[in-house]
Amino acid sequence: MLTANIFSRLTFRRLSLLLNVVFFIVFQFILTGCQPQILQAETARSQWVVSTLSDPKTFNYAFNQEFPHVFLFTAEGLTSLNAMTTEIEPALAESWEISNDQKRIVFTLRENLKWSDGKPLTADDVVFTYRDIIANPAIPTDWKDSFKVGKSGTFPQVNKIDDRRVEFLLPEPFAPFLSATTGGATNQVGILPKHALYKSLTTKDSEGKPQFLSMWGTNTDPSQIIVNGPYKIASYTPGQRVIFQRNPYYWRKDSQGNQLPYIERVVWQIIESTDTAILQFRSRGLDSVEVSPENFSLLKREEKRGRFTVYNGGPRFTQTFISFNLNKGRRQNGTVVDPIKSRWFNTLEFRQAIAYAIDRQTMLNNTFRGVGTIQNSPIFPQSPYYLSPEEGLKTYEYDQDQARNLLLKAGFKYNPKGQLLDADGNRVRFSLITNAENRTRVAMGAQIRQDLSRIGIQVDFNPINFNTLVDRLSNSLDWECHLLGFVSGTVEPHDGANIWLPDGGLHTFNQKPLAGQEPLVGWEIADWEAEIGRLYIQGSQEFDEARREEIYAETQRIAQEYLPFIYLVNPLSIAAIRDRIQGVKYSALGSLSGTLWNKYELKVTE
The missing domain is CATH 3.40.190.10 (Periplasmic binding protein-like II)
Structure with missing residues (x-):
């Protein structure tokens, strides 16, 4: 009996010790699993x-279309933006001079600039970036949209004066020019190294395209x-x-x-x-x-x-919205959007009804816990070009009766079950995608699905991986409605030119295929869409601030009337x-x- 008690106590102690060891190992695993980023913290x-x-x-910064991105850490431009004062300040360029007619800008680089490999950074790199990459028709970079001057979309002429000085000759005055040079901290143009990349521009791959198109991938x-x-x-x-x-x-x-x-x-x-x-x-x-x-x-x-x-x-300097695919184009193997759904999406009353049917105040109160503001404009409240509702910007207050009336006016109808049908009897149903990694957007999408069900629309909500989502928007164009956001780095409206110009790289609601992609047959630009693009060009040519404010006010009025983007809530x-x-x-x-x-x-x- 005594021996058995001793054995029991020894067994209990060993078991306790074993459990403690296992617990310690598991606890350490949990800690390191939750904190994999603590890499050699002691050293x-x-x-x-x-x-x-x-x-x-x-x-490769020239091909970036995301935010945030690695270039926030690695890239700089000729200038930079002071986020506290909103002033444009010298960066790689220590100074610049602008001619009286606003058509010649000369930048002087700092002395002894170097790349991360120790090679000199000179005017040759600036010319390479602006002339050989941005102005190169074979290179599909969104940077182009920031430097197309006037109706002709002409690029500035770029000339090397000496190793430290570069001149830009503009065909006409271009107000947002300096803003577009502010580099990696704002998603604007960052200077790229000629010595590392020039050969890839002049060397062709097996398809006859510049090797630059595949340079500096993430592999x-x-x-x-x-x-x-x-x-x-x-x-x-x-x-x-x-x-x-x-x-x-x-x-x-x-x-x-x-x-x-x-x-x-x-x-x-x-x-x-x-x-x-x-x-x-x-x-x-x-x-x-x-x-x-x-x-x-x-x-x-x-x-x-x-x-x-x-x-x-x-x-935040973000625009959060849902957007319908308004693209009427066709590929050789079929349409981009189901023609039945395309008719819905391209019906103005349909988009306006959707805007009225979304309860953005409840979204602000519940999903955002009141930590934000309701959004109505593509331009941010901090910008001097912002048009407020008090100044006449159209808004869509939650009103499901108004939503139903608009749908009935447009020829839609309801069946006895309260389901919305189009004039041909097709059930109104579409898919909504967002990036699954963003919990807030997933919650917003869930509410949108519920809100629209109240006016008889079935929304198939499908959060997906962000990379897959971006591929659909920019490459396959295979999507119906998405919930996303754009981020800006400046208060300059022309920063959104690649969104609003019809051939812009982020004109996602009616995306033109990028260079090298299969063309679309029957791609159309709506009159209001073309007008916004025209106004963005006009705004870039105007130096009178009062007149610029009115031009961009009109772009906001049109955008809110025709709703290519239905804006939701802007978080703090x-x-x-x-x-x-x-x-x-x-x-x-x-x-x-x-x-x-x-x-x-x-x-x-x-």
């Missing part, structure tokens, strides 16, 4: 860890990516992270002459869920994170204990940033999805 103290929802799609060895920004790409692990290393040849220095940036390494964690990102931030795995409305109160309560600060920069720009990150200058304009516009002067303190 990399000068490190800033931030997150993004999806993998980068390119390392490229990061050591081959030559940049001029504060950081260069050190490594990329798909589905996990991009690591940026300090660029030793970056031009900026502080007032004491110390090389910038201060932080040695940035870890950009790829976390395909906003909820998971918040969990990692709360467990100290991230140094900064965008705060969604549903997490605002929680993080605000934890500020002191968690040793971080919640910054509120006001309304809120971020939580660890107090160990010093030097933060936070604004909605400079939040850049948590990557912060002044990253080159941030410091880490322990």
